Amino acid sequence: MAVREGLLSLLEPGPRYGYQLKTEFEAVTGGVWKLNVGQVYTTLDRLERDGLVVMEFTHDDLKAQKLYTLTPAGREELGAWWHAVPAEEPPPRDELMLKVLMAIESGGDRALEVITRQRTALFSLLQLHRRNPASVVDNPEGLADRLVVDALIVRAEADLRWLDLCESRLADQPMIASSGKDTS
Known part of the structure; x- marks a missing residue:
């Protein structure tokens, strides 16, 4: 989820203040997607520029605050x-994939070393998430938090399966020299 769409979604029920959007965004994402308040206001400025939200100042006895409301164009975009x-499309760019692909280019031994190291780290993360969901989220009993932990577990499992596949395909290749080029 992009921050932009997340903020539009949080504005759907009604107007919100910027800091309110920050705290709601973090709560909805189980506390694992922290936002800098500056990022929230920068995104809101862009949404306003694009006609997807409108901002109005509200005043109380002490200060003026910016209140944001979704426009019809914003509802359509959402x-x-x-x-x-x-x-x-091709799979999204991620560090694990890039690391393995670059390691393969560096040679079979390097690739197997990287795959093994990544697999070990993923197994550790997987065990941690399964045994202690509170290590990731504040309220492992809450639905949003539980879904975040579930997503982390499923992604780790998928990455492990992908690493197994990489290792299998690497084993099926003719001998790869340290240059990464086929030497058969």
Whole structure:
């Protein structure tokens, strides 16, 4: 989820203040996606510029605050996001994939070393998340927090399966020299 769409979603029920959006965003994401308040206001400024939200100042006895409201265009944009499905694209860029691909290019021994090290780290994370969900989230009994832990577990399992596949495919390749080039 992009911060932009997350803020639009939080504005759907009604107007919110910037700091209120920050705290609600963090609560909804189980506390694992922390936002800098500056990032929230920068994103809100862009949403306002793009006509997706409007900002008005509210005043109390002590200060003026910015109150943000979703516009009809913002509701339309949010609706498009709700209906969007993953496109058939190459997998997203992530550090694990890049590291393994670069290690393979460096040679079979390096690739196996990297795969083994990453697998060990993922197994440790997987065990930690399964045994102690509170290490990741504040309230492991809350639905949002539980779903975050579930997502971390499923992703770790998927990464482990992918590393197994990488190792298997690497074993099926002709001997790879340290240059990473086929020597057969």
